[in-house]
Amino acid sequence: DDLAAYHGRESEPVLRCRLQEATCHAVLGETGVALREMxxxxxxxxxxxxxxHERTLDLRRQIGMLHMGAGDTTRAHRILSDLLADIERLHGPSHPLAESVRNLLGDLPDDSKW
Known part of the structure; x- marks a missing residue:
């Protein structure tokens, strides 16, 4: 709140702190809170x-991974598949983030792909 009051709610420092806060919740096992914040x-x-934007794309990857870790593999598959299509559209299939997302999709059980 102090950073937002000083820099503005949409400032770079505030966006980064919000991500750090959500990440802390994820690390603490508070997946629902982390997902809502992310x-x-x-x-x-x-x-x-x-x-x-690269940070927007990476946040989508993190959200997909959280859903994966929470066992919501159907939602994770949808999020990561959509993300992969966007990354390939923007950067091509050999982009490192595309490869990372493709690997995540490969780790999902087959029933999450329906």
Whole structure:
């Protein structure tokens, strides 16, 4: 709140602190809280930074991984598949983030692909 009051809610330091806060919740096993915070942050990053910004893409990957870890493999598959398509559209199939997402998708059980 102090950073937002000083720099503005949409400033770079505030966006980074929000990500750090969500990441701390994830590390503590508070997956639901972490997902809510990351999804709220994602909406703001899409608006502020743009849909195709590297940080927006990476946040989508993190959200997909959280869903994966929480056992929601169907949602994880949807998020990561959509992300992979966007990365390949922007950077091609050999981009390191595309390879990372492809590996994550390969780790999902087959029933999550339906």
């Amino acid at each position: 999804e709220s942050l994602l909406a703001d990053q899409r608006r502020i930074l743009g849909e195709d």
